[in-house]
Amino acid sequence: MEGGVARNSVPPNSFDKSKVLDVKPLRSLLPVFPEAPNGPPFVCAPPNGPFPTGFSPFFPFSGPQGSPLTPGLNQNLFNSTAMPIRSFRAEPPPASNGENVQSSNKRKSVGPSSVKKKVKRSNDSELALAALTNFKPGISAAEKDDGNRELVENVLMRFEALRRKLSQMEDAKESHSDIFKRANLKAGNIMFTKGVRTNGKKRIGAVPGVEIGDIFLFRMELILIGLHSQSMAGIDFMPMKADIEGERVAISIVSSGGYEDNAEDPDVLVYTGQGGNASADKEASDQKLVRGNIALERSLHRANEVRVIRGFKDATHQTSKVYVYDGLYKVQESWMEKGKTGCNMFKYKLVRLPGQTGAFSTWKSIRKWKEDPSSRDGLILPDLTSGAESIPVSLVNEVNDEKGPAYFTYVSTVKYPKSFKLVQPSYGCNCRDACQAGNSNCSCIQKNGGDFPYITTGILACRMPMIFECGSSCPCFRNCKNRVLQTGFKVHFEVFKTRDKGWGLRSWDPIRAGTFICEYAGEVIEKIKEKADGDDGENNDYVFNTNRVYESFKWNHETESAEERSDTSEKFDIPSPLIISSKNSGNIARFMNHSCSPNVFWQPIMYEHNNEAFLHIAFFAKKHIPPMTELTYDYGIPRSDETESNNMEHGKKKCLCGSPKCRGYFY
DNA sequence: GTGAAATCAAATCG
DNA sequence: CCGATTTGATTTCA
16 A cells, blocks of 8 residues: 555655745755665675574674664755754763763752752662763764664664663662652663764654654653654754744644644644643743744744654553654644633644555554454454453454464463473562562562562563563462563454465554563473474474574663673573474464564563473563564574474575565574 | 753652 | 642753
């Protein structure tokens, strides 16, 4: 449907320009550029052939510094309209590493209120925080101005890693030390002072590396990647000539329920101007034609593209919001009307430019499907688990007539044959109703190296060699935060027929980075069966094998010191190799396809049951995943000394992941 | 350059 | 679990 038109751009002349009053057309309205997912297929073999034993030397966060990570993706196309902002935020001088910590603290203590508060604080917290700022930015000056997909993802992933780490530290501090509060703001601040950001110059139109439908959890993320650089305000703008207030155009807006917008139509947004709100010491008042309001008025006349970000309450985390980038709009008309307070409010009608992929419209469809599952086109089964999980899993085929995948038994967890009991009995903790982060007496936390593995909302804080959840001999309740895998997934999944990769898995809900997806369920087997003649490598299908070689990647926040031992920091430590077959019985994990640039990764988790500890394989979201995006993980490569690969060429399949980093094949 | 005002946050409290 | 309140950071503007 959408094929042919680059997603983030809009064909010229597709919009009625009759309303343009007094300006020559903006050059930013013109370019149509090739976009990553639709670009030429990149097929490349790994540099050294199949990986040798051990992990391949692939460190996205510490690659060659200063060189553009992906050349040629959208860069420079927007230079014509993008302009540097003099002091969007002061960066520290490129000082030698290690001194940045001090300088950032110094910078902060200039503030009026922070000095006295900080005096009493223990040095541990200060030191812990300082340690977190001790890392290499790895982003060049040019990359700070103009980004690309890889940079945007890199910045977001590092922000999240830092935020989770701070959050974990905050959870563990029962004291009133405010040093770790507001992890997102603190993480953002550290990112800025270290210069880890991209698309820092304001621009009209698409932001390189940001795709329509991308989701965000904090306003800070929008700033870090240059989508909307106001921390709270809903209207971002940019000077056109000299910086005269009347000459500014709006470049992006956030609509998230703060005002009486009309935001139901997926193609039309009636946005309320800013100001006029009642506050503690102020009555509601008429809005004035200043700031963002005058910028939107200007954008109406200039007819420039305005990015629209729509925010909603997150269904799974009621307290927080999800922001969706909904693409480019234009201001079509403006008027003034009385709001509920009886005061005058500016209203701006924004219309979505045609030819863009759906984003908010997808959310609307899903809302409908949830109310009435049968309204889902191509629905085969409302719940393929037949109630085995607490959330149903839809089975859908919108592609052809196939009525479902080959028969298998749905099981929600992994089954060990008697002979496979892994470790000696282990003992649980003594925590009353729920284990508390920061309780150093909790033996389960001790097993996890002293850190609580999940942050409050049940999100994985860091990848670990092994994670130990509470087990059946722990007296804590089932809602203890250290029981995530064992309580099952909380996301509404859909098993769907893909166009060219068989069946796949995706979600109706937005998934934030670190969210538990599911475990790999099935039967633990000793060996992968020898291939029989006439078998076309089917034995390798529906198998998870920890003994394959998995490309390493960095997900945790890495400080300098950790970088030195980076070889081991995110490596798994499994007592003995584990092979799980989901051919006859399994769960949704068996439908997850391979990708060379996956959005999901696996993590070993152990907990005890009937006095014996069992190893489980859990999948977690690598980054924020918008609804209806296929979930994929890296299948890894069989070791050359394994039975599995006796016939390597046999099990080799052409990879269709479409990633620029595609290895070309998978097993 | 400084400080205060404004801002479609986010966390906490009751 | 919800609304109200508090806490708070950043940018803009006088």
